[in-house]
Amino acid sequence: xxxxxxxxxxxxxxxxxxxxxxxxxxxxxxxxxxxxxxxxxxxxxxxxxxxxxxxxxxxxxxxxxxxxxxxxxxxxxxxxxxxxxxxxxxxxxxxxxxxxxxxxxxxxxxxxxxxxxxxxxxxxxxxxxxxxxxxxxx
Amino acid sequence: xxxxxxxxxxxxxxxxxxxxxxxxxxxxxxxxxxxxxxxxxxxxxxxxxxxxxxxxxxxxxxxxxxxxxxxxxxxxxxxxxxxxxxxxxxxxxxxxxxxxxxxxxxxxxxxxxxxxxxxxxxxxxxxxxxxxxxxxxx
DNA sequence: TTACCTGCAAAGAGTTTGCAGGTAG
DNA sequence: CTACCTGCAAACTCTTTGCAGGTAA
Numbered sequence: 001x002x003x004x005x006x007x008x009x010x011x012x013x014x015x016x017x018x019x020x021x022x023x024x025x026x027x028x029x030x031x032x033x034x035x036x037x038x039x040x041x042x043x044x045x046x047x048x049x050x051x052x053x054x055x056x057x058x059x060x061x062x063x064x065x066x067x068x069x070x071x072x073x074x075x076x077x078x079x080x081x082x083x084x085x086x087x088x089x090x091x092x093x094x095x096x097x098x099x100x101x102x103x104x105x106x107x108x109x110x111x112x113x114x115x116x117x118x119x120x121x122x123x124x125x126x127x128x129x130x131x132x133x134x135x136x137x138x
Numbered sequence: 139x140x141x142x143x144x145x146x147x148x149x150x151x152x153x154x155x156x157x158x159x160x161x162x163x164x165x166x167x168x169x170x171x172x173x174x175x176x177x178x179x180x181x182x183x184x185x186x187x188x189x190x191x192x193x194x195x196x197x198x199x200x201x202x203x204x205x206x207x208x209x210x211x212x213x214x215x216x217x218x219x220x221x222x223x224x225x226x227x228x229x230x231x232x233x234x235x236x237x238x239x240x241x242x243x244x245x246x247x248x249x250x251x252x253x254x255x256x257x258x259x260x261x262x263x264x265x266x267x268x269x270x271x272x273x274x275x276x
Numbered sequence: 277t278t279a280c281c282t283g284c285a286a287a288g289a290g291t292t293t294g295c296a297g298g299t300a301g
Numbered sequence: 302c303t304a305c306c307t308g309c310a311a312a313c314t315c316t317t318t319g320c321a322g323g324t325a326a
Contacts, residue, residue: 016280019281021283055283056284058281058284062282
């Protein structure tokens, strides 16, 4: 937390200079126990609320994109007007609550051994993402 | 084809009047053997190319949304700047080729019996969508 | 000092909406 | 005739880009 060394290393490893704006973004994204699902505007609101200083949209996009490229953030495949990101970069899937639009993690082993039986010549599988849409039980 | 009766019925069943613009959209969407994955702008281009007459964007959006609401089209969950739709409304999944950005159908039984072991109290599963990202084999 | 970064504002892309004239029933 | 529909353009939202001043190394 007060130890920014880890965040400085993280930023350098993606080729970004550790500026104070980026360190704040790091703190919000990575200084937490639980998985965090967010959109860019969620992140912007949190920065505005929790932190005395403003960080411009351009900087937020740029930083999030760099983390995503390096694999420190995952982009979640749901159809939405916005892009959703996830700080949980392990192999896992999602519930999407259609009522509240909330995302919930679904562990890889909460799914019976998922296997794709069809193959495409000359192509290999890069990732498998499962989205389970849920709604109220009535 | 020359028999529009089916399309007229389809349009009425979603609460839309069978206008000539909408019948053209129907012809493109539903008068085909194979599944059709498209974006609104794909559809617009096809209309412009194959059909002598112009159909406005507003009409295309409105018609596609009505079909989707009624379940005659499925929206595919991928993260993209655009929305993708699918004329295959059976239970199935997709390959997404990361090289070409093309979508390919993946039959439900091309996936080993998919089962979600985790449940959320008070919620039930509405749908399960699997997206398999593929890329060149090198 | 140099290369990179920031904030701002403008520009882009996809989608939605308001409205005046047109058409199905 | 009435309600609904069409095309157009403007408006909106999210995202990207250009640029002038600022900062890390």
